[in-house]
Amino acid sequence: MTDLLLPEDLKPADGRFGCGPSKVRPEAVARLAEVADELLGTSHRQPRVKDQVRRLQEGIGGLFGLPDGYEVLCTVGGSTAFWDALTVAFIEQRSRHYVFGEFSGKFATATAAAPWLQAPDIVDAPVGTRPVTGPAIGCDVQAFTHNETSTGVMQVPVRHDDALVLVDATSGAGGLPVDLTEVDVYYFSLQKGFASDGGLTLAICSPAAVERIERIAASDRHIPAFFDLATVVDNSRKHQTYNTPAVATVFLAAEQVDWMRDTFGTLDDVVAVQRAKADHLYGWAEASPVATPFVADPEARSLVVGTIDLDDAISADEVNAVLRANGVLDTDAYRKLGRNQLRLGMFPAVDAADLEAYTACVDWIIERL
Numbered sequence: 625m626t627d628l629l630l631p632e633d634l635k636p637a638d639g640r641f642g643c644g645p646s647k648v649r650p651e652a653v654a655r656l657a658e659v660a661d662e663l664l665g666t667s668h669r670q671p672r673v674k675d676q677v678r679r680l681q682e683g684i685g686g687l688f689g690l691p692d693g694y695e696v697l698c699t700v701g702g703s704t705a706f707w708d709a710l711t712v713a714f715i716e717q718r719s720r721h722y723v724f725g726e727f728s729g730k731f732a733t734a735t736a737a738a739p740w741l742q743a744p745d746i747v748d749a750p751v752g753t754r755p756v757t758g759p760a761i762g763c764d765v766q767a768f769t770h771n772e773t774s775t776g777v778m779q780v781p782v783r784h785d786d787a788l789v790l791v792d793a794t795s796g797a798g799g800l801p802v803d804l805t806e807v808d809v810y811y812f813s814l815q816k817g818f819a820s821d822g823g824l825t826l827a828i829c830s831p832a833a834v835e836r837i838e839r840i841a842a843s844d845r846h847i848p849a850f851f852d853l854a855t856v857v858d859n860s861r862k863h864q865t866y867n868t869p870a871v872a873t874v875f876l877a878a879e880q881v882d883w884m885r886d887t888f889g890t891l892d893d894v895v896a897v898q899r900a901k902a903d904h905l906y907g908w909a910e911a912s913p914v915a916t917p918f919v920a921d922p923e924a925r926s927l928v929v930g931t932i933d934l935d936d937a938i939s940a941d942e943v944n945a946v947l948r949a950n951g952v953l954d955t956d957a958y959r960k961l962g963r964n965q966l967r968l969g970m971f972p973a974v975d976a977a978d979l980e981a982y983t984a985c986v987d988w989i990i991e992r993l
């Protein structure tokens with residue numbers, strides 16, 4: 625069955641549709657190769673590397689249009705490490721979590737295990753939907769997930785009360801709209817919307833967030849050095865990280881941010897393109913006799929991660945096996961969701977034409993299975 629050969633003229637030019645790690649643009653890799661001799665393997669305390677960290681911070685600031693006083697932090701460790709940093713160095717007593725899939729659940733699990741915190745206040749919703757958000761009495765943090773990567777559901781972060789608003793934007797950042805005045809910490813690693821590699825986190829922080837970080841650091845709570853967010857603030861202001869960063873990751877992300885700004889413009893312009901791609905994908909599924917968008921509410925359907933259920937008569941595993949054998953990669957359902965589903969990343973680096981080619985390839989395969 626995997627012998628099926630997709631016609632060359634049907635195939636996407638780039639077959640990477642993973643939800644993270646996701647497509648890294650070949651042009652950015654070529655740029656890295658050009659500068660590698662002067663950059664890789666050089667000190668991260670010297671201007672060459674610090675200039676790239678600064679370039680990334682300033683690029684992100686420009687793309688998002690930072691409100692007054694907001695700053696861009698950079699730290700080693702992906703979003704999973706950052707959950708631990710928030711648990712130990714940010715949450716005072718109790719956090720509210722909106723749980724609607726694997727990733728939103730993991731942060732709640734981290735705070736639930738911390739003996740210095742009260743049990744988290746969890747509002748959950750069945751997979752494929754999003755929880756209703758609202759005030760959380762007794763909580764000093766509200767934890768949102770901009771895009772639940774395991775299900776393809778997006779959520780709108782809003783300020784409901786005095787709690788500081790934390791947003792896991794690991795897959796949503798750069799592809800979904802956001803009003804940063806509603807947010808205190810908007811954090812993400814770089815292997816999804818920013819088409820780079822894993823292992824680093826950027827966090828856009830409000831002045832209130834920085835004040836909270838400094839207050840917890842000054843308290844008598846023990847904070848392991850790696851998770852000390854006050855150290856992250858200090859180092860980020862100097863365009864450094866506490867321990868050695870992945871310099872190639874910084875460079876590739878900076879290339880991607882510059883490319884997004886040069887190609888599309890502002891974040892709103894990027895979002896408009898994302899909307900058009902998402903309309904294509906969900907429109908295709910709605911029109912198909914054998915495919916259906918998994919997320920029933922059109923408003924909740926992600927603009928960056930699409931989840932499409934297939935009719936029981938068609939095995940998504942078989943469709944994915946044929947795609948993979950033909951170089952079209954990583955559109956399997958999230959493993960723990962266990963659905964007969966295609967799940968694909970359509971981050972800004974993924975061309976609209978390639979997304980259209982993807983759906984045409986799936987149609988072609990379905991006709992022949």
Ligand SMILES: *Cc1c(COP(=O)(O)O)cnc(C)c1O
Nearest residue numbers: 644702703704727773794795813
């Ligand atoms: C991928 C992902 C994570 C985990 O990111 P790492 O960099 O691997 O730690 C967390 N949250 C969301 C929403 C994700 O998509």
